[in-house]
Amino acid sequence: MANQAEERPARLAEPRLARELKTMEAMLRIACRDRHGTADGLCDACTALIEYAARRLALCPYGAEKPTCANCRIHCYGPRQRERVRDVMRYAGPRMMLRHPVLAIMHVVDGRRPAPPKPNEGLAAAATSAGAEPKPESTVAAGPSPDGTSALTGTDQSAPSSAAANRSATNGCRSSSFSPTPMK
Ligand code: SF4
Numbered sequence: 764m765a766n767q768a769e770e771r772p773a774r775l776a777e778p779r780l781a782r783e784l785k786t787m788e789a790m791l792r793i794a795c796r797d798r799h800g801t802a803d804g805l806c807d808a809c810t811a812l813i814e815y816a817a818r819r820l821a822l823c824p825y826g827a828e829k830p831t832c833a834n835c836r837i838h839c840y841g842p843r844q845r846e847r848v849r850d851v852m853r854y855a856g857p858r859m860m861l862r863h864p865v866l867a868i869m870h871v872v873d874g875r876r877p878a879p880p881k882p883n884e885g886l887a888a889a890a891t892s893a894g895a896e897p898k899p900e901s902t903v904a905a906g907p908s909p910d911g912t913s914a915l916t917g918t919d920q921s922a923p924s925s926a927a928a929n930r931s932a933t934n935g936c937r938s939s940s941f942s943p944t945p946m947k
């Protein structure tokens with residue numbers, strides 16, 4: 764049976780996910796070149812961040828139906844990565860419209876779609892409508908995260924906080940809309 768790493772390229776080939784990864788990489792290149800002085804490609808830190816984002820995307824429980832990470836109700840990024848993505852988006856977001864207008868517009872369009880319910884919320888709603896007691900959220904099976912932790916509960920190996928805290932936390936991608944001015 765193929766492992767997660769082997770399956771990742773196939774998952775990321777899905778057009779919606781591929782475009783999202785391309786958008787993230789474009790923003791990282793802008794920020795890396797301007798702020799880290801990288802002439803071509805990405806520095807080590809930015810390479811690590813895009814690889815992290817790719818792992819998250821590949822195991823996003825929403826798959827092709829995913830909202831923008833800014834609108835996500837799961838928020839699977841760890842705190843450090845979340846803050847780094849927020850910082851990159853604050854810087855590169857306003858510059859995307861000039862340098863990558865198609866990606867920028869598509870991201871804005873994606874951001875206007877309402878976020879679907881969490882997959883476990885869907886299960887609870889189905890159980891309720893069928894007359895069954897919905898399971899508490901913490902007992903519903905969660906999909907794997909790229910790091911082998913629970914993507915649905917938003918836990919991360921690097922996250923010291925509890926699952927509950929993670930659920931209530933906002934993702935760094937919250938600033939991913941391409942506003943003409945940086946997010947505060
Ligand atoms: S933050 Fe949400 S939408 Fe983005 S990859 Fe994680 S689970 Fe998917």
Ligand SMILES: [Zn+2]
Nearest residue numbers: 795799806809
């Ligand atoms: Zn960099």
